[in-house]
Structures are given as C-alpha cells and as structure tokens.
Amino acid sequence: MSNPALSFVAIDFETANASRASACSVGLTKVIEGEVVETVSWLIQPHESVSEFHPINISIHGISSEMVAQDGINWVETVQRMNQIVGDLPIVAHNSGFDRSVWNHANLVEGFDDLAPDFFCTLSLSRKLTQVGVLQGLDSNRLDALANFFGIEQKKHHDAGEDSLVAALVTLKLLEVIQRDSIADAWGAPTSSGPIRSHRVPSVPKVRRNNLLSVVPTAAPPEGIAGEVFTLTGALASIAREDCWTAIEAAGGTVTKSVTKKTTVLVIGAGADESMPPLLGDSSKEKKAIALIESGQSIAVIGEPDLLVLLNEN
Structure with a gap:
C-alpha cells in the first residue's frame, strides 16, 4: 500500500575548500511513497570568491577546478534545478547541518536573501538510536558505516549522487527499524542551521572556562603530517x-x-x-x-x- 508520508528528497553537497559557500557538486535522490524514483547529480562552479580547490578536498571527492569549468553549472541554475526536484517534499541529509549550511552560504555569496529549506538529519537520528541501543553492532554513525550495517551497496563514498542515494536508503531503513511510516513521525521538527552572517565557515561556539591555567605545549607545531x-x-x-x-x-x-x-x-x-x-x-x-x-x-x-x-x- 502506497504511503505519501514516505516521500522526500535526500541531498548531498561536496565543497571545493573549507568555505561552506564553495559548493562544487550536488546529488539529489527523490523517494516517492517509499520507493526511489530518481537520482541526479551535477558539478557546480563555485562563486569566484571561494573558487580555489584545496588538495584535501580534491583527495576526498576527486573533483577539480578543470572539471567544474568544463562541465559545471553556476549556483543560480543549481538552485533552480534543486527547487524543481524538491518541490514541496521534505529534505533529508546525513549531517544536515553541513549540507543546509552549504546551501545557505552559497546563496549568500550570490546575493540571495532566501534561506534553504529545513532539513531532517539521518546522522542525528542514527546517533539517538545508537545511544538507546536500537542499532546494536553499529560501530560508527558515518554514512558508509550505516550503509554497511544495513547491507546497502556503496561503490564510491563522497560521490554526491551516490551519497544522496545511500542517505535515502538509510532513511528508509531507519524508519523500518523504528517502525515509523512517515518522516515527520520519525524526527518531529526538521533542523535549521540558524542565521547566516558571512560566507566564512561559521565557528563552532565553545565556552572556555578559566578555572584552569593554560598549559604551554612542550613541542612546536609540526611542519608536516607524516610520522605524527x-x-x-x-x-x-x-x-x-x-x-x-x-x-x-x-x-x-x-x-x-x-x-x-x-x-x-x-x-x-x-x-x-x-x-x-x-x-x-x-x-x-x-x-x-x-x-x-x-x-x-x-x-x-x-x-x-x-x-x-x-x-x-x-
């Protein structure tokens, strides 16, 4: 029996560098009434202010500046495509705080006032279920670990299209495990990344107590990674x-x-x-x-x- 409450779109972004405005790829998987009906992905040309591709990011997703220059589209067209695919459906992401923040910061550098829609987060849900012992045997809440736990095939982690598909399938598995038949019933309110004030990567708030004196490190900062x-x-x-x-x-x-x-x-x-x-x-x-x-x-x-x-x- 079909269930309209199990209709949603899973999304995944990759970035060119540490700036969350530097979206360079996006993948979306549409689920209608509990069935995957479409997975699409494309390359994005980051705004010129955040267009440098850092080696660490390239090593993660394999996308280069040459690739997006040849095959990528700009953010304006990307938003239009995403909105056409999503429509009024709920949006799901694994670590939604990151993906929604990418959408918002990319909007900001383009001069858009609109905020991204709210997201539901599979990472937060899986963590809650792990804490209460529902996902026994799960050794990590990473997307690839959840895919392995649920027997979902994943050939290329950090490919935006495949990651969005895996996030969609993980969502369906999580709902099955907790015997919920709707996105809203499983999560309640979706998550928001909060106000966006600049295109810089937002700092993580941390209150540092001063009841302990600062201890001076006994080694200088390393000059490299190897051997440390x-x-x-x-x-x-x-x-x-x-x-x-x-x-x-x-x-x-x-x-x-x-x-x-x-x-x-x-x-x-x-x-x-x-x-x-x-x-x-x-x-x-x-x-x-x-x-x-x-x-x-x-x-x-x-x-x-x-x-x-x-x-x-x-």
Whole structure:
C-alpha cells in the first residue's frame, strides 16, 4: 500500500575548500511513497570568491577546478534545478547541518536573501538510536558505516549522487527499524542551521572556562603530517571528523581516539578560525594531555585552521 508520508528528497553537497559557500557538486535522490524514483547529480562552479580547490578536498571527492569549468553549472541554475526536484517534499541529509549550511552560504555569496529549506538529519537520528541501543553492532554513525550495517551497496563514498542515494536508503531503513511510516513521525521538527552572517565557515561556539591555567605545549607545531600521531578533541567546523582522519592517514600520519603516550599532536576544535588555541583542560582529552605534558611528554597543540594548513600542504 502506497504511503505519501514516505516521500522526500535526500541531498548531498561536496565543497571545493573549507568555505561552506564553495559548493562544487550536488546529488539529489527523490523517494516517492517509499520507493526511489530518481537520482541526479551535477558539478557546480563555485562563486569566484571561494573558487580555489584545496588538495584535501580534491583527495576526498576527486573533483577539480578543470572539471567544474568544463562541465559545471553556476549556483543560480543549481538552485533552480534543486527547487524543481524538491518541490514541496521534505529534505533529508546525513549531517544536515553541513549540507543546509552549504546551501545557505552559497546563496549568500550570490546575493540571495532566501534561506534553504529545513532539513531532517539521518546522522542525528542514527546517533539517538545508537545511544538507546536500537542499532546494536553499529560501530560508527558515518554514512558508509550505516550503509554497511544495513547491507546497502556503496561503490564510491563522497560521490554526491551516490551519497544522496545511500542517505535515502538509510532513511528508509531507519524508519523500518523504528517502525515509523512517515518522516515527520520519525524526527518531529526538521533542523535549521540558524542565521547566516558571512560566507566564512561559521565557528563552532565553545565556552572556555578559566578555572584552569593554560598549559604551554612542550613541542612546536609540526611542519608536516607524516610520522605524527594526532588526537582530536572538540567539534570541527569545516570538515567531517571521519574525513579528517582519512586525510591525516593518507598523508602518513596516525590518528588515535584518545590521548596516549604515543600522541605527538593534539588538535583542539575550538572554531574554524581559532589558531593555536590554549590548552585549558576543557575536555577529558585536554586533561590527559596536560597530565602527560607535566610528566615530560612532548605534545604540540594546534587548532582546526592549523591542521587544514598542514593537510593542504600534503
């Protein structure tokens, strides 16, 4: 029996660089009454103010400036196409805060006043279900991990079209698991990325307490990735954590989930623009790093923009 409440569009963006205004590809998958009816994708020419393609982004999605110059369309035409496909349907994305923010920031640099529609987020829903033990055996809430968990074939992660298709199929699987027959029933209110004030990557708000003195790192910032052992704490604004791990490892570095005696670099995600943030002990990883530094271990402390510079140099 058909169910109009199971009609939606899943969307995925890829970007040329750390700016969320730099959309370079989009994929959309339309689901009507619980059945996938269409998957489309195309390349986008980013606005000239954010058109530089960074090596780390190219390594993730394989899209170059030459490719979008030859086959891409501009953002104005992209919005027209997306609106035609979406119509009045709900929109779903995996990590919707990122994808909706891309739409909004790309609008902003083009001078559009319109905000993107609200999104439903499969990442947030899967995290909630994992926390309450519904998705037992799931080792990560990444899109590719969810695809593997549900037996969904994925040939090329970070291809916008395929990622939108996988997000759509994951959505249907999540609804099946929790026995919900509508998008609204599963999520309630959709998510909004909030007000947009500039085309820069928005900083992640972080309140830093001053009840602990800042500890001076015992190592200078690294000159490269290779051979270093990285630990990340806090939220990253401009790159997904799993993509960051992949890029570090591809450049010859190692990533550990917790601070250990092998850690040589602690990356503190205190905002997209906060370089060399102070080590104050605001997280368990920071506290562990402080303890190891005080015991004589050599650990460098860098911020998100410092890490992106290192990655883009590789």
